[in-house]
Structures are given as C-alpha cells and as structure tokens.
Amino acid sequence: MALRGIKVIEMLGLAPGPFCGAILSDFGASVTVVQKIESSPVNVLSNGKRTISLNLKSKEGIDIFKKLCAESDILIDTFRPGVLEKLGLGPTPLIEKNPKLIYARLTGYGQDGNYKEKAGHDINYIAMSGLLSMLSKNQQPPHPPINIVGDFAGGSLMCSLGILLALFERAKSGKGQVIDASMTEGAAYLGTWLFKSQNLPIWTGEPGTNALDGGLPCYATYKTKDNKFMAVGALEPQFYSNFLRGLQLSEETHSQIDIGCKNEIEEIFSTKTQQEWCDIFKDLDACVTPVLDIKSVDDHECNSSRKSFYRDHDNLVVPEPAPRLSSTPGVSSGKQKPPKHGHHTIEILQELGYSKAEINDFIEKSVVCAKAKSNL
Numbered sequence: 001m002a003l004r005g006i007k008v009i010e011m012l013g014l015a016p017g018p019f020c021g022a023i024l025s026d027f028g029a030s031v032t033v034v035q036k037i038e039s040s041p042v043n044v045l046s047n048g049k050r051t052i053s054l055n056l057k058s059k060e061g062i063d064i065f066k067k068l069c070a071e072s073d074i075l076i077d078t079f080r081p082g083v084l085e086k087l088g089l090g091p092t093p094l095i096e097k098n099p100k101l102i103y104a105r106l107t108g109y110g111q112d113g114n115y116k117e118k119a120g121h122d123i124n125y126i127a128m129s130g131l132l133s134m135l136s137k138n139q140q141p142p143h144p145p146i147n148i149v150g151d152f153a154g155g156s157l158m159c160s161l162g163i164l165l166a167l168f169e170r171a172k173s174g175k176g177q178v179i180d181a182s183m184t185e186g187a188a189y190l191g192t193w194l195f196k197s198q199n200l201p202i203w204t205g206e207p208g209t210n211a212l213d214g215g216l217p218c219y220a221t222y223k224t225k226d227n228k229f230m231a232v233g234a235l236e237p238q239f240y241s242n243f244l245r246g247l248q249l250s251e252e253t254h255s256q257i258d259i260g261c262k263n264e265i266e267e268i269f270s271t272k273t274q275q276e277w278c279d280i281f282k283d284l285d286a287c288v289t290p291v292l293d294i295k296s297v298d299d300h301e302c303n304s305s306r307k308s309f310y311r312d313h314d315n316l317v318v319p320e321p322a323p324r325l326s327s328t329p330g331v332s333s334g335k336q337k338p339p340k341h342g343h344h345t346i347e348i349l350q351e352l353g354y355s356k357a358e359i360n361d362f363i364e365k366s367v368v369c370a371k372a373k374s375n376l
Helices: 014-025 059-070 090-097 122-129 148-173 182-191 193-195 239-246 259-269 274-281 345-351 356-364
Strands: 007-011 028-035 049-052 074-077 103-107 179-180 218-224 229-233 288-290 309-311 315-318
Touching: 007 014, 007 049, 014 074, 014 148, 028 059, 028 122, 049 059, 049 148, 049 345, 059 090, 074 148, 090 103, 103 122, 103 148, 122 148, 122 182, 148 179, 148 182, 179 182, 182 193, 218 259, 229 274, 239 274
Parallel strands: 007 028, 007 074, 028 049, 074 103, 103 179
Antiparallel strands: 218 229, 229 288, 309 315
C-alpha cells in the first residue's frame, strides 16, 4: 500500500483524530494509538491499529512516549493547544530529537488566535466557519448535518491531507514540520466554492429557497408511500424533462423554477413505494435516486456492483477506502477486530528495547496498562 513503512503515533481522542489515523492505516501506515490508563468506550476506529496504554503523568510514561516519537514519522496530537507542551512533549523537543517527525495538531480553532482555548464541537466549528448559516430553511434555526462537516471533512480529512503534503515535502527536504489543522478553517476551506459563488444567481434568496438548498422542486427529497425517500437533482433541462416524464407531468404546466408545484410533486411521490419509483426512473436519465438507509446501503446494485461496502465483525456496514488507487489500493483496517485496551503495550515496549524486568516494573507502578503480563 502507498503508506507502507510509515509509522504513526495517534493520541487517542474523540472521532476526528482516530479517523485521521484510520485513513493513514487504511492506506498502509502502521498506527500506534497512545491510550490513557483508563479505557475509552467511545473509540470505534481502533481496528488495524496497535495500542499502548501510557500514564503520561509519570516520568517513565513521558520517556516511553519520547522513545516512540523518536522512531516514528508522524504524531497526531488531538489535545487542546499547550497540553503536550506542559508535559514537555511539544513540537520543539520532539522534532529536535527526530528532525523527520511530522507533528500534526488537530484542534477546533487552531493553535493560536482568540479562540484557541475554547471548547467546542462540530456544531460550533461549522457555525464559526460560516457554513452552518447556509443550512437553514423557512427562516428556522440552521440544522447541523450530524458531525460530518467539521469533525471528519474539515478535521480528519484535511489533517490527513496536510500529513500527506508534509510527507511529500519531506521526501525532498528530509525534514518534518508542524501541521496546524483547525476544524473551523478546514470546514471553511471545504466550502470555498460556496464562498466564491455568492454572487451567482443560484443564491438570490434566503437559505432554503435557492437552487441547491431545497428551494426548487427539481432539487429536493420526497417521501414515498412506504415512508422512505427519493432524492431529485434534475437541474439541467434534459434531466428535468425526464423527471416530469417519470411523474407523468407536462413541461407546459410545470416550470422548472415554479416552486408552487412542489406540493403536487410531494403528493405524487406519496402514491408509490420507493422501489416503485426506482423502477420508474431506472431507465430515465433524470438524476432521481433512492435515499438509501445507512444500515442497508451495501445491498443496492450501485454499491454492490462495485463492492463499495463490506460487513464488519459486528455485521455493521462499513465503506471501503476511497479513492481507489490502481497500483497501491487501500485495504480497510476495519476488517480486523479492534484491539483490547493496552493490547500491544508489552509488544511495543519490547520493540523499544525495554527488558522484561523494566516492563514488569512499569506495570506494577501503573506507568502502563497491559492486556496480560503472561506475555512476558
């Protein structure tokens, strides 16, 4: 795989950090998750990674962490600004010992500025990015799109992009660097086209009344007879013509920009099941698709024909890595069972050169948490 041989240290945090590590793992990197002594019940992205449980409040724990970073390529820091500095684990001392280290810092508001110390979640970051202001309708409060935009798109994905760029640059200079990945800025950057298109006629009205935010009947979702939904994106004239043909409506009486016909279209969609509408639009190029349920999205022929998803050990649907590379494709780490808390602690300590006596001493002093001492 493309990142085979790259060693990553991931500080266990909430979802954005672990998904960033998962992306790197899926494309071949060896990822070691540094956990706290206490286990975390919300980590669902540890598959395919190794885990070591360290007490970073102890000198020995700090020393172990420094050894890990000295032999690694990337560190993903998911703490608030200044936390690792207080432990003596900031970029300066770690990069001094390992000049090739790429120190990726993933936070809500960035490493400096007036908001660097403020707590927040996805909803706050996309609010401060400006994007949330566009996710409203009928002058109602904006509706957050779960936590996909700030945490994962603006956070995990942008941070992994920064890491790949730093790896590319390191191949030329031989030196690592610090990445300041703000989820607020990442989300805003993701929306660059939305910022730059504000003077286009598609944004003439209030949020929720425009072409791309559900204002037009030809770009909206509709409920079906069986309480499922269809998605319509018939923006171009040829697609809109086929859309009306599927509904058995006339173009002469149903203008594409006539918002008044939306109620009629809603009524028509409610007369048939989702599958019946899929059958109607199967051979009509109208940009009409079913809204697939996340629990069964793998069953649809669009996805099953490309094997876009798989079922994991809990029978949950999981996406395969994307994009697809022809020579060095990714392999989902989610196909492996998740490690238990501190599962690889002893193995990693032995690789770092610690003796059995030293490891036993670490366990006794609660410097580390290990799955089983019997491995010694």
